[in-house]
Amino acid sequence: MPSFRATIQITGLRPGHAPEEVMAMAVAAVGAAHVVEANQLDVVAGVPRITVRFMVEASEYDAENRLARDAAASMRHGVKTVATTAALRSYRRSAGKWLAL
Structure with missing residues (x-):
């Protein structure tokens, strides 16, 4: 199965939500339809960024x-219920590299 990852910048929390809810929501949103392989939190230039790595059922490349x-x-839709966000990016694993979709 092909491997993908989605990253999104987190710019703030919505009132009444804890930081842990952001990753939990991201993983739940992706995991509802796909196998989640891993997730991580990074801080890049002072901005938190979450990454969820997942697999998609093999079919035709564009599909x-x-x-x-x-x-x-x-993932963005789910995360926006608990946090404010910025850049969303998607990548596909190919020949050992992550290529932007």
Whole structure:
């Protein structure tokens, strides 16, 4: 199965939500349709960024990419219920490198 990852910058928390809810929501949103391989939190130039790595069922190349983009959009939608966000990016693993979709 092809491997993908989605990253999103977190710019703040919505009132009444804890920091742990952000990653939990991201993983739940992607995991609702795909197998989540890993997740991590990084701080890049002072801005928190979460990454969720997941697999998409193997099919036709463009269809796999569409599913991955949809998963990233679902992740953003879910995360926005608990946090404010900025840049969302999606990547596909190919020949040992992460290529932007």
